[in-house]
Amino acid sequence: MARVVRIHEYGKPEVLRIEEVPVGRPGPGEVRLRQTVIGLNFVEVYFRRGTFPVPGFPWPIGNEAAGIVDEIGANVTEVKVGDRVAYADGPHGAYATERLYPADRLVPIPDNVSDEQAASVVLKGLTARYLLKEVVPLSPGDTVLFQAAAGGVGTIFVRWARALGIRVIGTVSTEEKAAFAREAGCVAVIDRSRESLGDRVHALTEGRGVKAAFDSIGRDTVRASLASLGPRGTLVVFGKASGEPEPIVPFELAPRSLFVTWPILPVYTASRSQLLTAASDLFAAVGNGHVDARPNRVYAFDDVVQAQRDLESGRTMGAAVLRI
Incomplete structure (x- = not known):
């Protein structure tokens, strides 16, 4: 038994x-x-x-x-x-x-x-690996956004990305988690409960936006993740902790030629x-x-x-x- x-x-x-x-x-x-x-x-x-x-x-x-x-x-x-x-x-x-x-x-x-x-x-490491190495072609010097950077997948992704020369802007929901995300290696941390994510990301990237945004939160954050992308950027949704994201109309992607994907391990x-x-x-x-x-x-x-x-x-x- x-x-x-x-x-x-x-x-x-x-x-x-x-x-x-x-x-x-x-x-x-x-x-x-x-x-x-x-x-x-x-x-x-x-x-x-x-x-x-x-x-x-x-x-x-x-x-x-x-x-x-x-x-x-x-x-x-x-x-x-x-x-x-x-x-x-x-x-x-x-x-x-x-x-x-x-x-x-x-x-x-x-x-x-x-x-x-x-x-x-x-599980978390294999997930972080395919996000980092297979879903979007990333190179040293690229800047990406990771929602929930202090979580299990997030901290693995951030540390591994730092070792590969990829810059991660992380989001968190508390100051305690902000400190944890900074220690993991985020180049900047955004408290999404207090700051406008899209505005902050564009300020941090001098208006360029990020190459990819990784989002497992879903309904509460997907729109902000999409807004953070630069031209030809990719929104990678891989979870819905806050609920089902609202639909994205393909025509919305056209002005910046954006991509959206939901990969699974x-x-x-x-x-x-x-x-x-x-x-x-x-x-x-x-x-x-x-x-x-x-x-x-x-x-x-x-x-x-x-x-x-x-x-x-x-x-x-x-x-x-x-x-x-």
């Missing part, structure tokens, strides 16, 4: 239930994992609230974790018993002490990376070779110090309700994990 966090209805964090559920033996292509650390990500709030609907109840929550392979099924060649591995954005159910998982979606954890670091960085890690290449690049960035993978908040597994309260209310900065 495993202890698994599931929901039986949509709602506030209190709908999360820790229940004992049979794990079973791994089938062909599967492994049974004994999990050690679980990553916390805002996408799990979307599923709990019903922003992203689930196929049915009860539904297991969670997208990212690290652990140890305890048993392998038939035809598994990617990993072996005893391997330390991590995963992100595959079958749901990461909030669990043990689980089954497809072997070909696991990535090996290098010896110089701890389980806590891996569970803190795989599974498209960028669709094959095992893509996944391993991205994970290897990410762990190398952790190893050389370009990415700080240490969690900023560590919760006990039994404190999952409080952890999601903090995540949803914006009280967390950087990465947060559940430790088993």
